[in-house]
Amino acid sequence: MTTLNRAAWRLATFLAAGLMAGPLRGAEPVSPPVVEYTIQASLDPVTHTVEGEERLVWRNPSGDAVRELQFHLYLNAFKNNRSTFLRESGGQLRGDRAGTRPEDWGWIDVSSVKTDAGVDLKPSLRFLQPDGNDPDDQTVVAVSLPAAVAPHGEIALRIAFRSKLPRVFARTGYVRDFHLAGQWFPKIGVYEPAGMRGRARGGWNCHAFHANSEFYADYGRYDVTLTIPASFVVGATGKLVSEAKRGDRAIYHYSADNVHDFAWTADPRYRVHEFRFDPSVDVPPGWTDLAARQLGMAPTELALKPVSVRLLLQPDHARARGRYIQSTKAALSFYGLWFGAYPYETLTVVDPPEDGQGAGGMEYPTFITGDAPAFLLRWPFERVRFVEDVTIHEFGHQYWYGMVGSNEFEESWLDEGLNTDSEYRAMELAYGPRVIDLPGGIGADMYSIAHGSYSSLPNLDPIRRHAWGYASGASYGVNSYMKVGLFMAQLRNDLGVETFARAQRAYFQQWSFRHPTTSDFFDVFERVSGRDLSIYRRNLVEGTARLDWSVVSAKTDEAPKDSGVFDRTSGRVTYEKGRPVLPKEVKEKKDRSDEKKMFESVVLFGNRGEWAHGARARLVFEDGKVVDRVLPAEARWVRLRVRYGSKLAWAAVDPDRTNVWEWNRGNDSIVLGRGKGAADTAGGRAAAKYFAKAAYFIGLFVQAAWALA
């Protein structure tokens, strides 16, 4: 879209916003769906392979005649060390390493592709490297059609495949008898018509599987039958329609509508805990009213639906049971109230084993995997809210990615980042400001952790970038997650909590079951807020601008007394060091009790960052007086000069820390002295205390070395 078109679109939407009344109507799923999968699959837990047959109905959403179909074969990322995924990741992801034994590799083979009419398409099957990536990568395949699929027409294919799950290290795979099957079947890409997501021409959006990318697919219907040894406990996306036994095998039939993926798990060790989310009792007190206030809606408009939840827990993680349940209910409450009721009837929460945590912390429609390392379940680390945080985050993906189906390859911030922001808010509401709260006062809140991550990263990438285009895995992670959390918090502080909440709900409602882009996000926020947010988009999302207001210098001295010739109302007076020079015959009164010492305080504030954004300045004097001033956005620096009867104790910029985007807090204040009330700071004591603490820890370290001697 050209700049002119975009400006026109923005003007039109501003005008339309004035005419629109009432909440936006939510988006409805496309019907009939673009894709319909009917899959029969059978697991061999000894070889960790899945034999599958898939019938896929694909409906052409465009006005184009489509002559080929493109599929993701994600499992081929684990086939060998020349795949794009393994070359980019170096064989590790999120701290887990790939196995190197022959049985540790994973792959997917398509043995047959035919149309419903029996036309064999396998000869035309060829691998693609759509991102100019490694020529040996086999995660994208194309099939040419003997006849094009007509505009808005459909085609049905029968695909036979064999999937070998890898030893789990990157979301999907096995360890011992634990199996987590994600991205395990041939999955058709997304054909985007012209105009969708800003495309000039229609075409396939089917990227290779990169180390730092996730997934993108059309909404549809999944009808999946799994044949698994009867001793295994099974969980999957969607609703269990039927369950039957045949000898030593069990057959599970699952069905899911309005989803864009299907995952499942099987492990004989799972302990099943089923519970129900009942909104009438499980929504924490006060949340409904708070959400209603922020959204400007009546509490009755925020009704939630009951959900049947199935928790599949490892036997040695029994301590995590209550934490999983409580955090799942908190997540259902928060996301439902602030964005919209969770529309599905079921949710499955999977707890991977200790040696299978590569599968943990992952999201699929109506199916999430948590993470509960054993050491975090015991004192003192049980006070680290890791289990809760992962559960809430992964559930949140039911909204950002699950229902709002942004392209995780190209705009990872729209799902990971928005969800990170939601996760922070939900965690704060449910558990208080600190997610880490160890004995001795050691702890941190989510925003501090995000700030630490953001400020320690070389500022090489903007938030919005193709997932594989970041300078490093760390850059992908920080830009997609934490930095967006800070951006959203900054936006919320600037727009106001209520406006932000309404805008975000409107974005969710409008783009549910669709594929929005960055432009769509800003369009909704601008429409609801009535503000031009291009400066945020340009600087914070698509740029690398930092904000760094600082107290450059501060000093306070006795104010110079008047000296020289002054024209007062009473006439011309000559002063010498503050006292009028009188004729010699006039004796001077000695009483100077009403002479008060005055001090001149000069503070220079400067914005060392690239983003022009205002801040609040605060000067606190030793007698406790507080003076606040606004530092305007357009100013690069501001010098404040105050003449007052007390010395300056300290000066600070953004003392309440509403500028969440601020890059460096270390230069946000200067302390000159101490005093009463607000001027009473403990910095000197702090320096001494923490120096002693550092020496003490070093002393313990020295004494630990004695164990050798």
Add this chain to the structure above:
Amino acid sequence: MRNRRNSLGAGFAALSSGRLLVLLLTGVTVVLAILAAAPLGPSLRESFGGTLAGDHVLKNHPSFAPTDVFDFLREKAPAVAGAGAAARWAALVGLLQQILFAGGIVAVLGRPVPISLPDFVAGVRRNAWHNIKCFLIFLLGAGAVLGAWFAAQHAVWKKAFEGLAPGSAASTIFRAAVVLVALFLYAVFSLLHDFARAARRDEFSIGAWRAYGRARRTLSGRWARALGIFLFWLLFGGAVLLLGIALEWTAPAVTALAIAFHVLTQIAVLGARSALRVAAWGSYLSFYDGSAPLAALPIAPPRPEPEPPPLLSLEDSPLV
């Protein structure tokens, strides 16, 4: 023959008689710690003292404090790295200090005479090279044996236990057994090391290899008791130390008085470690002395007798 209870009692008694040693060990530790922490001083004064960061951290503001700590660690990373490097050197010096001080401790602790600094220093000097050699033998021997042990357990783990589910009883028992055996092996080498150094208590010129042989003979038939002493000081001392660390860790300190008390607590914890060290030595030396009467143990090598003056000849006699 001294028995284990007397050895333990001698250990506690050493806390009294060995006050000077406890003070010496604590003082050296404190000096090393302050010197190693010195690179942080200016950074803390500037960041914590010169800005609101110190106020936030001291009062543990739920969100400002962690943010300020992150920014401090980033901005002052060189100073933090400097303190880290200095700490590692301090630990090395501390290790060397222990190696050398052991020479003085075996010379003076548990004697019927009060401990004097000159005697202690003389013992340090006399036994310095011996103790270094003993340490190297300990390091190589224990390193080789423990290394072989861990390599073997890793191989057994991969073969027999890797396929077991996490948290299984068998894997838990196996891991516990590995740790216990490693501790046992370490204790054996540690005891041999200590008694090899103690051999200089009555044989002032014994070499390192012979000293280890002497240690082995000393412990022969009395391993259980010696290991019991080792275990006692490990567990008792560990409990005391952990309690002290926990008290220091959890005590809030915001006011100047509380901070001063906090610092005293920290010094007390370091002192407790030093005291445990001296007490353990007291027990081991009492155990060692049990193999030879205490009264017969000289503190220092005997001084050579002065030569008598030559007899006068009849020609030299003034009386003739």
